[in-house]
Amino acid sequence: xxxxxxxxxxxVAYRVLAYIIAIEVAIQAAVMVFAIAGLxxxxxxxxxxxxxxxxxxxxPFPEVVGFMIHxxxxxxxxxxxxxxxxxxxxxxxxRRGIVFAxxxxxxxxxxxxxGLFGHEAAVFGMLHGINALALFTVALWxxxxxxxxxxxxxxxxxxxx
Amino acid sequence: MPLRRxxxxxxxxxxxxxILGTIGWFWQESLLPDSYSVTEMGYHDYGGGPHHAGTSLxxxxxxxxxxxxAEAEVxxxxxxxxxxxxxxxxxxxxxxxxxxxxxxxxxxxxxxxLVEVRLVNASVRDRVTLHWHxxxxxxxxxxxxxxxxxxVAVGEEFVYRFYAHQTGTFWYHSHQVSHVQVAGGLFxxxxxxxxxxxxxxxxxxxxxxxxxxxxxxxxGHDGDLTVDAAPGDRVRARVVNTDAGPISVWVDGAPFRxxxxxxxxxxxxxxxxxxxxxxxxxxxxxxxxxVPTDGAAVRVELSGSxxxxxxxxxxxxxxxxxxxxxxxxxxxxxxxxxxxxAADREFEFNIGRRLGFLDGRPGRWWxxxxxxxxxxxxxxxxxxxVVVMRLTNDSGEVHPMHLHGHHAVVLSRDDVAATGSPxxxxxxxxxxxxxxxxxxxxxxxxxxxxxxxxxxxxxEGLNAHVxxxxxxxPFRVGGPPTNDxx
Numbered sequence: 001x002x003x004x005x006x007x008x009x010x011x012v013a014y015r016v017l018a019y020i021i022a023i024e025v026a027i028q029a030a031v032m033v034f035a036i037a038g039l040x041x042x043x044x045x046x047x048x049x050x051x052x053x054x055x056x057x058x059x060p061f062p063e064v065v066g067f068m069i070h071x072x073x074x075x076x077x078x079x080x081x082x083x084x085x086x087x088x089x090x091x092x093x094x095r096r097g098i099v100f101a102x103x104x105x106x107x108x109x110x111x112x113x114x115g116l117f118g119h120e121a122a123v124f125g126m127l128h129g130i131n132a133l134a135l136f137t138v139a140l141w142x143x144x145x146x147x148x149x150x151x152x153x154x155x156x157x158x159x160x161x
Numbered sequence: 162m163p164l165r166r167x168x169x170x171x172x173x174x175x176x177x178x179x180i181l182g183t184i185g186w187f188w189q190e191s192l193l194p195d196s197y198s199v200t201e202m203g204y205h206d207y208g209g210g211p212h213h214a215g216t217s218l219x220x221x222x223x224x225x226x227x228x229x230x231a232e233a234e235v236x237x238x239x240x241x242x243x244x245x246x247x248x249x250x251x252x253x254x255x256x257x258x259x260x261x262x263x264x265x266x267x268x269x270x271x272x273x274x275l276v277e278v279r280l281v282n283a284s285v286r287d288r289v290t291l292h293w294h295x296x297x298x299x300x301x302x303x304x305x306x307x308x309x310x311x312x313v314a315v316g317e318e319f320v321y322r323f324y325a326h327q328t329g330t331f332w333y334h335s336h337q338v339s340h341v342q343v344a345g346g347l348f349x350x351x352x353x354x355x356x357x358x359x360x361x362x363x364x365x366x367x368x369x370x371x372x373x374x375x376x377x378x379x380x381g382h383d384g385d386l387t388v389d390a391a392p393g394d395r396v397r398a399r400v401v402n403t404d405a406g407p408i409s410v411w412v413d414g415a416p417f418r419x420x421x422x423x424x425x426x427x428x429x430x431x432x433x434x435x436x437x438x439x440x441x442x443x444x445x446x447x448x449x450x451x452v453p454t455d456g457a458a459v460r461v462e463l464s465g466s467x468x469x470x471x472x473x474x475x476x477x478x479x480x481x482x483x484x485x486x487x488x489x490x491x492x493x494x495x496x497x498x499x500x501x502x503a504a505d506r507e508f509e510f511n512i513g514r515r516l517g518f519l520d521g522r523p524g525r526w527w528x529x530x531x532x533x534x535x536x537x538x539x540x541x542x543x544x545x546x547v548v549v550m551r552l553t554n555d556s557g558e559v560h561p562m563h564l565h566g567h568h569a570v571v572l573s574r575d576d577v578a579a580t581g582s583p584x585x586x587x588x589x590x591x592x593x594x595x596x597x598x599x600x601x602x603x604x605x606x607x608x609x610x611x612x613x614x615x616x617x618x619x620x621e622g623l624n625a626h627v628x629x630x631x632x633x634x635p636f637r638v639g640g641p642p643t644n645d646x647x
Contacts, residue, residue, distance in 0.1 A: 048377070048466035051406030051559065052442070055615055057344055058375030075516075075525055087180060090173035116514070116525070119557035120593055 007093050011146060014092040014101075017085040018143035021104060024078050025136040031066035031073075038063020074115060082108040085142075092146070100142040107135040191518035193535065196640030199308055199626055200608065200633065206530075206538035208506030214543030218631025222309050222608050225300030225632070227322050233277030235270045235325075240281045241289045241313075241335075241347060249381035254373045256345030257285060257335070264369045264381060264403075265349030268333070270325040272355050278333075281318045288312035288643060289347065291321060292336035294443055295424045295587045296351070297566050298323040300607020300632065305565070306337040307636050307644030308608055308626070313337075314642070325353040329424025330367065330399040330445040338645050340405075340616035346373060348403050353424075360420070362449065363394040364471065370440075370463050371403045377466045385460075390471035392454045398461045398469055399447050402440040405615040407559065407590050411437045412450055413468075413479045414459040419486060421447035425568060428582035429493035436486040441590035442561035443614035489574055492582025501572055501600035505546040508538075510611070512591070512623065514556040519622050527556060527613070527623035534622030540611065543630040546603040554591045560618065563588045564627065565609040569601035588614055606632050610646070620647040 003011075042061035043049060053060050082105045089101035111131050118125035205212075239259045246258050259265025270276050282289050290312055292304035302323045306312035313319045334348035350367045366388050368379050379386050390396055397420070402408050418430040419438055423445055440446045452459055458472035465481055513528040529537040542548055550569070552562055564587060571584040575596050591597055612624030624647060638644050 048464060050408060050464050050466075052370075052372060052402070052404035052408050052464065053375070053377070053406070055405035055442075055617070056372045056375050057340075057617065058372065060375040076523060083180065087177045090176045091170070112516075112525075116557055 003093065010088055010092040011094060014085065014088045014094055014097060015143045015146045017081055017088055018100075018104070018139050018146065021078060021081055021085065021139035022136050022143065024073060024081065025132055025139065028070055028073055028078075029132060031069045035063050035066025035070070038066065074112065079108055079112070094146040097142075097146060100138065100145075104135065104139055104142060107131060107138060111135055188518050188521055188523075191521055191533070193520045194639070196637040197535070198634060198637050200539065200628060202535040203532065203537040203539055203625070205541050206508060207541050208508040208548065210506035210541075210543070210546065212541075214546070214630055216543045216545070216630050218544055218606055218629065220606070220632055222632055222634045223301045223636075225607055226302055227275060227299065227324060231275055231322075233322065234274040235268070235276045236279075237266070237268055237277070238279040238281060239265060239291070239349075240283050241285050242283045243285045246346075248373060248378060248383065250378065250383040252373070252376070252383060254346065256373070257342055257347035259347065259349055262381070263346030263348075263373075264371070265333070265347075267349060267367065268351045270351070270353045272325055272328050272353055274325050276321075276323055276325055278321045279318055280313060280321065282313045282315050284315055285342070285347075286315065287338045287342070287645070288314050289335050289342065290319070290337045291333050292339075292565075293321070293323065293331060293333050293351065294563075295329075295331040295445065296323060296325075296327065297568065297605050300566065300605065300609075303565055303607065303609065304336050305610055306642075306646045307638035308610065308634060308646060309636065311636055311642035312644050327424055328353045328355045329421050329426070330401060330447055331424055332369065332401050332403065332445070334403070336646050339647060340620045343403065343616055344372075344405070346371070350399075350401060352399065360449065361395070362397045364388060364390045364396040365399070366396070366469060367399040367401065368461070368463065368469050369401045369403055370408060377464065379463055379467055379469060383467070385468045385470050387470045387473060390452045390459075392452055392456050392472070394452045394471075395449065396452060396459070396471050397447055397449050398471075399445060400440050400461070400463065401445050402442055405442050405617060407439050407441045407561065408464040409437045409481055410440055410446060410448070410464070411462045411482050412448060412459060413462060414457055414476065415450040415453055417448050417450040419446060419488070419491065420449045421445070422488060423568065423585060423587045425585035427488075427492040428495040430491065430582065433486060435482045436484050437482045438486050439590060441588050441614070443563050443588035444561065444586070444590070488581065488584045489571065489577065489579050490581045494581065495583055497570060497583060499547050499600075499602045501547060501549055501570070503547060504549040504600065506542060506548050508540050508548065508550045509553075510550055510562070510625070511553045512556045512560055512613075514558075524621075526621055527618060529623070529625050534624070537622075537625045540625065540627045541630065542603040542627060544603060544606055547600065548603055549598060549600045552589070552591050552597040552599065554593055554595055557593055559593060560591050560623065561588050561614040562591050562611070563614040564601070564611045566605045566607055567601045567603075567609065567627075569599040572598040572600055603629065608632055608634050612647075616647065
């Protein structure tokens with residue numbers, strides 16, 4: 001069965017969404033370190049960081065935007081993309097595409113909870129860092145392996161008896 | 162194989178619909194009506210007490226006020242404005258003022274006096290109210306928009322009247338769009354003194370600690386604030402935390418006593434040194450000490466970023482003490498006016514956090530007893546009840562819990578009983594994983610917010626109410642007066 005242009009579009013969408021998740025994970029790492037570096041510089045310059053400052057709506061140093069991006073990205077945007085990827089996987093003719101999309105969704109959920117638990121015990125923060133690499137790898141892999149259409153078995157079915 | 166192909170498409174569509182449908186349903190369910198009464202919100206929780214205790218109360222919350230013909234002894238007019246203003250330090254801030262400044266004027270009263278404050282809204286576009294934080298005012302004077310009054314529009318006014326029954330350090334602030342207006346400076350201090358001062362001091366200074374646009378200040382000053390004090394002077398420093406998170410306060414240069422917490426005197430506070438005192442968001446701490454006779458200054462460090470300095474000798478900040486003063490075991494025990502062991506009602510107030518929708522906004526929101534706002538309990542009490550509340554926090558963040566209209570006594574923390582002076586609070590720092598048991602006497606009829614004083618958290622749904630049997634409210638959140646208490 002040949003791939004129609006619709007099939008092709010969904011497959012490309014699947015690939016792009018998977019790559020975006022990988023890029024998003026990289027952004028998450030980048031903005032976090034950006035914010036922590038900014039905090040360090042601010043403290044060096046005499047700033048005092050406490051819970052009241054942390055809860056202040058006004059940022060005491062500009063790099064604090066990194067924490068905000070990390071939160072919005074991690075809690076909203078990445079889960080939304082993972083969900084879109086899952087939906088795309090239902091339509092895309094990518095072999096084991098649904099399995100990969102499910103694994104990515106699961107890693108995203110785990111990542112959220114590890115991030116949350118990190119507020120209670122720092123060791124979860126460590127696992128959050130490791131899980132980020134797992135999510136990055138699986139998302140990248142899912143994108144790469146969806147390069148070719150999963151058409152091979154269909155061709156065999158069409159072969160004359 | 163067109164049939165197989167069609168089958169696959171149908172399954173894919175079905176799975177998509179199942180995911181989107183579920184999300185859509187949760188989204189739809191979370192939408193709040195344009196206006197609602199807090200008394201119809203969530204579900205009633207009777208705490209194991211009777212649904213109808215049979216009290217004779219039948220009153221609208223706005224009728225709960227001192228007699229109209231009683232003559233006020235302290236009269237103040239506060240005019241609220243929204244504008245760019247200068248702090249005492251000269252820094253320009255975009256926010257709110259009362260009588261042209263932020264913090265607003267200090268209000269002083271003597272115990273027993275009738276205080277009357279006329280609030281005039283000159284230019285606050287989102288409207289305004291005033292809440293008397295820590296003062297157990299009559300129900301109609303609590304200043305919560307949409308619960309005890311309508312928010313005051315530009316050009317309108319509202320008169321607050323209450324007897325100053327208590328003594329100590331209080332503050333007032335807006336309870337309309339409070340997470341914005343309080344941060345923007347719409348607050349001030351209120352100090353009520355006893356007719357005869359049991360511990361006279363030579364220097365009595367109030368320190369309103371506030372982050373204006375992210376930068377810490379004390380009474381509107383950005384740096385250390387020097388207060389005139391001579392060697393040998395007795396000093397009382399009243400620290401008020403007007404921000405959204407706890408601050409640490411410590412005294413450098415003299416031993417001190419923590420003489421009051423949230424405007425209630427500590428019984429027989431012992432002198433301590435090198436201990437930090439945590440003042441939770443909305444909370445107050447009175448610290449007393451004597452300026453040393455050798456002429457050295459005493460510094461009251463406010464979270465290490467600035468200090469009140471008593472005396473003009475040069476001084477250097479010192480690091481935060483590693484140990485904290487624990488009010489659970491500080492001071493001497495004293496009898497309570499009620500027996501918490503004979504509680505009429507016992508409530509659970511568990512704070513959690515989960516993914517979901519809050520009025521259609523996706524996010525990770527606070528929960529009360531597992532439910533997202535507005536699916537939160539209305540704690541129902543009857544006049545005269547002894548109420549015990551267990552506060553637990555599984556949300557991953559600290560919460561300064563504030564009960565309006567009452568002071569509660571801390572019975573235990575993490576099942577360790579309080580052994581010191583009765584520790585009365587109106588604002589309590591409930592840390593991650595902590596369990597607090599508190600008790601209060603339901604002796605002030607009304608409909609009272611019981612919420613997180615990290616005000617953005619209250620806006621994110623971390624608020625519930627305590628409601629008295631027989632009290633109703635004509636006010637609604639939302640609607641034409643755009644009441645928005647959080």
